[in-house]
Amino acid sequence: MDKRIVRIKDIAEKADVSAGTVDRVLHNRGRVAEDVKERILTIIKEMKYEPNYSARALGSNKAYTIGALIPDYTYDPYWFDPKNGIDKAEKDLKQYGITVNQYQFIPDNRESFIEKAEEVTELRPDGIVLAPIFYKETLPFLEKWKKLKIPFVTFNTQIEDVKSLSYIGQDSYQSGFLAAKLFHYGHPESCSVLLAHIDEDISNSAHLLKKEQGFRSYFEQNNLIDQYTIRRVELQRRDYLAFMKQLDNIVEDNPDLKCIYVTTSKGYEIAAYLEQRNIEGIKVIGYDLVPKNIYYINQGIISFVINQHPRGQGYRSVHQLSDHLVFKKKVPPIKYLPLDIITKENLSYYLNEV
Amino acid sequence: MDKRIVRIKDIAEKADVSAGTVDRVLHNRGRVAEDVKERILTIIKEMKYEPNYSARALGSNKAYTIGALIPDYTYDPYWFDPKNGIDKAEKDLKQYGITVNQYQFIPDNRESFIEKAEEVTELRPDGIVLAPIFYKETLPFLEKWKKLKIPFVTFNTQIEDVKSLSYIGQDSYQSGFLAAKLFHYGHPESCSVLLAHIDEDISNSAHLLKKEQGFRSYFEQNNLIDQYTIRRVELQRRDYLAFMKQLDNIVEDNPDLKCIYVTTSKGYEIAAYLEQRNIEGIKVIGYDLVPKNIYYINQGIISFVINQHPRGQGYRSVHQLSDHLVFKKKVPPIKYLPLDIITKENLSYYLNEV
DNA sequence: TTGTAAGCGTTATCAA
């Protein structure tokens, strides 16, 4: 009943060798006779040895450096939570010798990304976590890190061409599909809906297109294409007047417009427009619990937001990397986080979640 | 830049005492002069000492026993996930010397609960986690454990009369409120909705009443009481014919019935009824991702389910207790888990989540 | 190719 824990020493005794030898086979450090290795390996299996990570961390007084390459949240509040999750993970893992060096680039500035990416490479960390929001610019670095044998974990944006150790994020296609369902459930009668991409370079953002595909697929799969009209627009908030004008036109041209689906976290820009123009019959479905979205959810202008677990993305990315680096566990190549549906009535429980 | 970690030894040197003395201060073990204690305490603050939990676990070769008092999932599948979470937590915490002894009682059998509760008490564990689904029967045990100074964490069902170390679960009132919103969003026009309590002894289940209150409050707070009719029923599935008959009557009497809100995880019973009777215009809103609910969500008969994070409840309860027991952290008295909204389109991501 | 011994930060025992 009271199962004593199995130590390296126990294995060593049973195999009639010393702890050092067992350690060497455990870590494949070589320098051990083949037959002895076999013997030890079977005993390890037999006794169901499980390493004690506390002792391991203590014993090997090793330090691991992780580089984090993420957008600067002072330019876009969406990135506050991922950074926060990374901070939290670093705190948790500090006692295992993990240090995270963060490199923050400007979210809509490719040069800034490249510059920071070069700095991380320069650092030669034991691993890298990154939010690869610039597709083209990211690829060469991934190749380089592969050559340098630096493992990397991507999050938020999925890059399928180069195999990363792990991707943490959401399934964009399915999130668009879900958004369509939320729209449809609340609007059983014929009407039109606007799909809006805001403030992103579509050509370099595959995930926005996947959201759009998912959104459209819902209508196709449920035979709703005759019943609903889907309008589509790409907007830039920088030119305020043009932004307003475009929306004015759309609203005017589509008197039966009931809902606007925003594929980025900028739903609040649309909500602000609706509030300013005093339009009540149109509701927004968007992404992410950034402060301004929270405000408009409480106002009832944004009906739903799909949450991308931003904090959890940062947190888990770092953990994934240390599971690989220090705990030598095998990590799953893809971890899709849940698509949380947030509305006014369950909003509060998602603030401060990991 | 390269911040050396602060050790007990460092503090000892600075305070001109030995490590043993610092340790005594750190753990309030007494036997240290008042002025020395003060001095050490300020140095600890100054140097921002953080204990190394790995070393602590290794050093104090202490074993902790936790008793878990939970319903047997073979009688009610809802309890599979909490048990699973407890198992996972035990695995994670094994290396810190934690062992969990589980005592499973029969979900609708008070004697069974009492019997198992006595067994846990007998065990004299270092802490207890429990799902106190029988209100009256639970109270005396909580009092007893208080006297015995055994800390306990409750989950799933909130008991407000006796202060537990921590409660992990959901806000029942708010979940009812949210359910009402989900109903309302999908049914903009006047109609009626049925609130059904299934298979529970209401008088002993405060949380079901809270759900009901929350549900009703939504209509009051949004001035919708004139627009919608709320019917209410308590059902027992045991007498199959009576169960069907009651539902038949309700459906007959309320031709404008569009939705049934089930306050327990037994939504599938209603869904099965609707399926059998071939009724299409009525949808179900319920709780929990038990297999049969999953089936009817995919069928489209259950439109939404509010998820209570069952696995997370078990997982976190055990963690909460060990945070207190072994890591000596202070733990929050209440942790409300998010009210996840699950529908066909985001269902899959919630299976196997912690 | 193998074994030995010191050390990681903390706790616990015991002597002073």
Added chain:
DNA sequence: TTGATAACGCTTACAA
């Protein structure tokens, strides 16, 4: 009231 010292399980020089 204090301090020294031996554990805890694992890693890692270094010696054999």
